[in-house]
Amino acid sequence: MRAVWQAARAAVRRRRLQTSVIALVVLVSTMTIVVALGLLDAASAPFDRAFARQQGAQLTATFDTARVDAAQLAATAHAAGVVASAGPFAQAVATLDRPVTINDAGPVTVVGRADPGGPVDRVNLWAGHWATGPGEVVFSSPPGIGGEGRRSALGAQITLSGVRFTVVGLASSVSRTADAWVAPDQMAALHPSSAQMLYRFAHAADDRETAGDLAAVTGSLPPGALTASQSYLSLEQRAEHTPSAFVPFLMVFGVLGLLVAALIVGNVVSGAVVSGFRHIGVLKALGFTPNQVVAVYLVMVSVPALVGCVLGTVLGDLAEQPLLRQIFNGVDGTELGDSVGLSPWVDLVALLGVPALVLLAALLPSLRARALPAARAISAGSAQRTGRALRIQRRLTGSPLPRSVSLGLGLPFARPGRSLLTLAAVVLGVTTVTFSTGLASTVTAFGTAAEGGGAYQVVVNAGRADVGMTPPTHTAAQIGPLLSGLPGARQVTPSAYVPVRLPGVAQGMNLLAYQGLSSDLGTLVVDGRWFDGPGEIVVSPGFLTLHAAAVGDRLTLATAGRTEQVTIVGETLTGDPDYVSTDWSTATALDPAVTPRQFLVKLAPGTDAAAYQRAVRAADPGLHPSGKDTVNAGAMTAVGSASVLSLLLGTVAALGVFNTVVLNARERRRDLGMLKSIGMTPRQVTAMMVTSMAALGLAGGAVGVPLGMLAHRLILPVTGQAGGIDFPASMREVWHPGNLALLALSGVALAALGALIPSRSAARVTIAKVLHNE
Amino acid sequence: MTSGSVTGPGTGEDEPRLVVRLEDVRKEYGDHHALNGVSLEIRSGEAVAVMGPSGCGKSTLLNMVAGLDRPTSGRVTVHGEDLTGLNETGLALFRRRRIGMVFQFFNLLDDLSALDNVALAAQLTGTPARQARRRAQELLDELGIADRRNAFPAVLSGGERQRVAVARALMNRPALLLADEPTGALDSHSGEQVMDLLLDLNQIGQTLLLVTHDPRLATRCANRVVDLADGRVVGERSLERAG
Known part of the structure; x- marks a missing residue:
C-alpha cells in the first residue's frame, strides 16, 4: 500500500498541470452542480420550501382580547x-x-x-x-x-x-x-x-x-373568542395559482448545468487516466500488480478531485446564496425569494456525487489499463490511430487549406472518444447560449409589452384623505382637464378601481375601469379584442385559469346591491388574475359613485417626463405623479440571471475544451516538436491546435443551436402555463438568420477560447527536449 | 540515385561558401556547462561528423546550429544568418528555409502516409498540396522507397522510416542537412543503407553535419571529424572517406 501511495504521490507531483486542471475542473464543475442543484431546489415547490424553512404557521388564529x-x-x-x-x-x-x-x-x-x-x-x-x-x-x-x-x-x-x-x-x-x-x-x-x-x-x-x-x-x-383564522392550505392554493413564469426556464438551466458539469468531469478524469497508459505500463514492468496500478491511478485523480470538490462545494455555497437571491429577487412571487437558502442535501450530493463520478470516470479506463499487458500499455501512450482517422487525414492533406489548419482538422479523429465528450460539452454550452438568447429575446419582448411598451409615460394618483394623504384641491372631474392642460400632455386617460365579486367566489377582485380612449395604452391582447362598449371586459390568462373561463364567456359581476352581466371579449398577454379591465359605463353600472383616482398620461414626443411631474405637483399638491416603468424588472432580472448562468456553463464547457487541448498537446509533444523542427511557426502551431477545437465548436454549434431552439420551443408553453402568460407568435418566433449564424459561431468561439491558452503553451514546446528524448 | 532534384543550394560554386560558423559558443544548464566555448566552421559541400562520448555536448551543438536551442553566450551564424538575433518565428522560418533535420527516432507523424510526411515540410511554406506531393514523390523515387509512399509509418521498417525522414529533410532544398545519430535506431543493414544515402547526398553537394558516436558512420560519410569532450572541441581531423 505504501508503494501505491508513493507512486500516486509522485504521479501527482510530476503531473502538476494535469493535477491542477483536474482540481480546477472539478472545482468549477462542483460549483456549477451546487448552484444548479440549489436552483432546482429553490425553484421546485417554492411555497413548501419557504414554508418549511420558516417553520410556517399551519394555522394563524386571531382572537378578541375582550373575550x-x-x-x-x-x-x-x-x-x-x-x-x-x-x-x-x-x-x-x-x-x-x-x-x-x-x-x-x-x-x-x-x-x-x-x-x-x-x-x-x-x-x-x-x-x-x-x-x-x-x-x-x-x-x-x-x-x-x-x-x-x-x-x-x-x-x-x-x-x-x-x-x-x-x-x-x-x-x-x-x-x-x-x-x-x-x-x-x-x-x-x-x-x-x-x-x-x-x-x-x-x-x-x-x-x-x-x-x-x-x-x-x-x-x-369562550364562544366568539376566535375572530378570524387562516389555514396554510389556502395560502398554498393561492401560491400555486401564481407561480413564477421563470421557474421552468431556471430549471432548464439547472439541468443543463448538471449535465455539462458531469460531462466535463468524466472527460477530464478519463482523459487523465488514458494519457497515463504509458506510465501504467512502466509501473507494471516494475512489478506493480494490476490492482495496485488501478489503485495508483484512482488515488492520483482522486487527490486533486477531492480538493477541487471540497473547495467547489464551499465556493458553490458562497456563490449560490447571493446568486440565487439576485436571480429570485427579480422574480415575481414571494415564495421564490423566501425559498432560497442552503440545503444540506445539495452539499451532500455534491460531496458524495462528484467524487463518485470522478471514481467512475477513472475506473473505466483504469480497468482497461489493468487488463493490458505491460508492453502494450507502454506503447498505448501515444494517440490511437484508427482507420477512419487516417483516411480523413489523407483527404485533408490534399485540401487547399493551409497545412496547419488541415492538420488541426484531423486531430479530433485521433481520439474519437475524447473528442465526442468534448463535443458533447460544447453542444450543451451552445444549447445553453441559444436557449438563453431565445429566453432573453422572448422575455425582453414580454417585459416591454407588460409595461405597455412605453405607450404612456406618467401615472398620476389622486391623494386619499381617508388614509391620511393630502387630497387634491381639484375635483375628480377637474383633474383630467387640468392634466391635459399642462405642457407636454397629449392624452389623459382617467381610471378607477371598483371592488367587485364573482357570485360564489370568496376571493374579491377589482374592476379596472377606463374613461375615454384606452385601447391605445399598450395592453397587448393575445386572444379576442380590447373592450369596445358597455358589458365587455378584458381579462388576464391567470383569471381564465383561476375561474376556468374562456374568451366569449358571460359572467356576472356583483357589488353591494348591484349585479352586471359582462362578456369576456379579450385575453391580455399577462396581468393580475384578480383584475379585469372594462369601460367606464360598466363600472358606473356597478358603482354609480365611482370617480377617477388614477390618470394615465401620454406625453408629446420630446417632453421631459420629470418636468411634467413637477408641473403636476405644482398644479395640485394632492396629485401624486410617478414615471411609468418602461422596463419590466422581472424580465430584466431573468435576462441577467440567464446571462450569468450561461456564462458559468460556458466557462465549464470551455474548461473541458481547455483540458482536451492540454491532453492532446501532451500526447503530441513529439509531433509538435517535429513540426516545429521542420519550420512550423509558433503561430501555426497555435492555429493547428485551436483549429482542432474550433472544428468541434462548429459541429457543436450545428447541433447545439437546434437543440437550444427546441428547448426554447418546448419550455415556452410550460412557462406560459406556469406564469399565466400566453406568449403570442411574435414573442415565440425570436429566431432569424442573423442571430442563428452568430449562435452557431458561439460554439467556435467557446472552443477557440478554451483552446487558446493551452495551444499557445503547446506552441512554446521545447523542440530539443522532446525530440532527443525518446 | 540521380543528382539534381535532391541537392540544395551551395552546389557548383568555385569557392566553398561558409555555411556554419560557431564563435565561442557556450551553453549552460544551471551549473552544467554543456558547451564551453566551441568555435567551428563548416563550408559548403563539407560533411562534418561531431563525435564524442555521451554527454560531451554533441546534441547541444546540433541544437544550436538548428536553432532549436539558444546559446548562453557566443554567436551562431548559418548561411549568413545570425541565429542569436532571431525570435521563435524567425527561427522557425530559418529552419524551414535553410536546414533539414534527420533524427535518431525518425519523428514521423503516425497519422500521415510516407508521401504526406515528406510533403508536409513544403506545405508548411504554403506550397500547394499537389505541387508538394509531386516533389515528395520525386524524392521518394530517388531515395528508393516510392513503392511505400502510401504506407503509414507504423508499417514501415526502420530503414524505410529513416529514408522518409531524410526525404522530408530535403524537401525544401536546405543548405545544410543535420543528422542526429541517424543510424542509432537501425539494424546494421538499414544503417548501411542510410549511410550510403547520406554519402550520396554529400557527393552531389549537400552539406552535412552529423552527430554520432558511431565511428563507422563518421568514416563512411564525413570528410572531417570534430571531437568533443566536456563541451569543448578537443580535436579535429580530415578523413579519407571509406566509401
Whole structure:
C-alpha cells in the first residue's frame, strides 16, 4: 500500500498541470452542480420550501382580547395535536399614512413581536434590523421582484394611526401573519383589540384535518373568542395559482448545468487516466500488480478531485446564496425569494456525487489499463490511430487549406472518444447560449409589452384623505382637464378601481375601469379584442385559469346591491388574475359613485417626463405623479440571471475544451516538436491546435443551436402555463438568420477560447527536449 | 540515385561558401556547462561528423546550429544568418528555409502516409498540396522507397522510416542537412543503407553535419571529424572517406 501511495504521490507531483486542471475542473464543475442543484431546489415547490424553512404557521388564529385573556390563549398551545405554537401576539389594524414598499396607504395589520424567530413563523428579516425600540417598525415586503430596490424604504418616517414610526427593517412571512411588526411594548399606542396565535400541528395535511385542529385549539375558549383564522392550505392554493413564469426556464438551466458539469468531469478524469497508459505500463514492468496500478491511478485523480470538490462545494455555497437571491429577487412571487437558502442535501450530493463520478470516470479506463499487458500499455501512450482517422487525414492533406489548419482538422479523429465528450460539452454550452438568447429575446419582448411598451409615460394618483394623504384641491372631474392642460400632455386617460365579486367566489377582485380612449395604452391582447362598449371586459390568462373561463364567456359581476352581466371579449398577454379591465359605463353600472383616482398620461414626443411631474405637483399638491416603468424588472432580472448562468456553463464547457487541448498537446509533444523542427511557426502551431477545437465548436454549434431552439420551443408553453402568460407568435418566433449564424459561431468561439491558452503553451514546446528524448 | 532534384543550394560554386560558423559558443544548464566555448566552421559541400562520448555536448551543438536551442553566450551564424538575433518565428522560418533535420527516432507523424510526411515540410511554406506531393514523390523515387509512399509509418521498417525522414529533410532544398545519430535506431543493414544515402547526398553537394558516436558512420560519410569532450572541441581531423 505504501508503494501505491508513493507512486500516486509522485504521479501527482510530476503531473502538476494535469493535477491542477483536474482540481480546477472539478472545482468549477462542483460549483456549477451546487448552484444548479440549489436552483432546482429553490425553484421546485417554492411555497413548501419557504414554508418549511420558516417553520410556517399551519394555522394563524386571531382572537378578541375582550373575550379571552393571554393565559387562556397560551394554554391553547397544549391542545391536542399542537406540536409548536407562538403567541399570543398583540394585533391591531392601523392606518398607514403613505405607501411603504408593497403596502398601500390605508389599513394594515400590525403585530407586536419581540423577535423574528421562534418555534413558528420564523420571519425572513432580509433588510435592516428587527424593531426593538420605541418608534421602530418592520414592514412586510418579500425579497421578490424589485426587492433590493425596496431597501430605500429603510429609514422612512411614517405614521400608523397617527403614531410616528421609522421603518428599520423589511421582512417576509410566508404565512402572511402581518403587514408590519413592532416591539410588543409599542403596541399599546396602537390600541390592539385582538391577539394572534400561530400553530403547527401533528396532522394538517388537508382541510378536514386543519378544521379539526382549529376546533381543538378553540374548544376550551369562550364562544366568539376566535375572530378570524387562516389555514396554510389556502395560502398554498393561492401560491400555486401564481407561480413564477421563470421557474421552468431556471430549471432548464439547472439541468443543463448538471449535465455539462458531469460531462466535463468524466472527460477530464478519463482523459487523465488514458494519457497515463504509458506510465501504467512502466509501473507494471516494475512489478506493480494490476490492482495496485488501478489503485495508483484512482488515488492520483482522486487527490486533486477531492480538493477541487471540497473547495467547489464551499465556493458553490458562497456563490449560490447571493446568486440565487439576485436571480429570485427579480422574480415575481414571494415564495421564490423566501425559498432560497442552503440545503444540506445539495452539499451532500455534491460531496458524495462528484467524487463518485470522478471514481467512475477513472475506473473505466483504469480497468482497461489493468487488463493490458505491460508492453502494450507502454506503447498505448501515444494517440490511437484508427482507420477512419487516417483516411480523413489523407483527404485533408490534399485540401487547399493551409497545412496547419488541415492538420488541426484531423486531430479530433485521433481520439474519437475524447473528442465526442468534448463535443458533447460544447453542444450543451451552445444549447445553453441559444436557449438563453431565445429566453432573453422572448422575455425582453414580454417585459416591454407588460409595461405597455412605453405607450404612456406618467401615472398620476389622486391623494386619499381617508388614509391620511393630502387630497387634491381639484375635483375628480377637474383633474383630467387640468392634466391635459399642462405642457407636454397629449392624452389623459382617467381610471378607477371598483371592488367587485364573482357570485360564489370568496376571493374579491377589482374592476379596472377606463374613461375615454384606452385601447391605445399598450395592453397587448393575445386572444379576442380590447373592450369596445358597455358589458365587455378584458381579462388576464391567470383569471381564465383561476375561474376556468374562456374568451366569449358571460359572467356576472356583483357589488353591494348591484349585479352586471359582462362578456369576456379579450385575453391580455399577462396581468393580475384578480383584475379585469372594462369601460367606464360598466363600472358606473356597478358603482354609480365611482370617480377617477388614477390618470394615465401620454406625453408629446420630446417632453421631459420629470418636468411634467413637477408641473403636476405644482398644479395640485394632492396629485401624486410617478414615471411609468418602461422596463419590466422581472424580465430584466431573468435576462441577467440567464446571462450569468450561461456564462458559468460556458466557462465549464470551455474548461473541458481547455483540458482536451492540454491532453492532446501532451500526447503530441513529439509531433509538435517535429513540426516545429521542420519550420512550423509558433503561430501555426497555435492555429493547428485551436483549429482542432474550433472544428468541434462548429459541429457543436450545428447541433447545439437546434437543440437550444427546441428547448426554447418546448419550455415556452410550460412557462406560459406556469406564469399565466400566453406568449403570442411574435414573442415565440425570436429566431432569424442573423442571430442563428452568430449562435452557431458561439460554439467556435467557446472552443477557440478554451483552446487558446493551452495551444499557445503547446506552441512554446521545447523542440530539443522532446525530440532527443525518446 | 540521380543528382539534381535532391541537392540544395551551395552546389557548383568555385569557392566553398561558409555555411556554419560557431564563435565561442557556450551553453549552460544551471551549473552544467554543456558547451564551453566551441568555435567551428563548416563550408559548403563539407560533411562534418561531431563525435564524442555521451554527454560531451554533441546534441547541444546540433541544437544550436538548428536553432532549436539558444546559446548562453557566443554567436551562431548559418548561411549568413545570425541565429542569436532571431525570435521563435524567425527561427522557425530559418529552419524551414535553410536546414533539414534527420533524427535518431525518425519523428514521423503516425497519422500521415510516407508521401504526406515528406510533403508536409513544403506545405508548411504554403506550397500547394499537389505541387508538394509531386516533389515528395520525386524524392521518394530517388531515395528508393516510392513503392511505400502510401504506407503509414507504423508499417514501415526502420530503414524505410529513416529514408522518409531524410526525404522530408530535403524537401525544401536546405543548405545544410543535420543528422542526429541517424543510424542509432537501425539494424546494421538499414544503417548501411542510410549511410550510403547520406554519402550520396554529400557527393552531389549537400552539406552535412552529423552527430554520432558511431565511428563507422563518421568514416563512411564525413570528410572531417570534430571531437568533443566536456563541451569543448578537443580535436579535429580530415578523413579519407571509406566509401
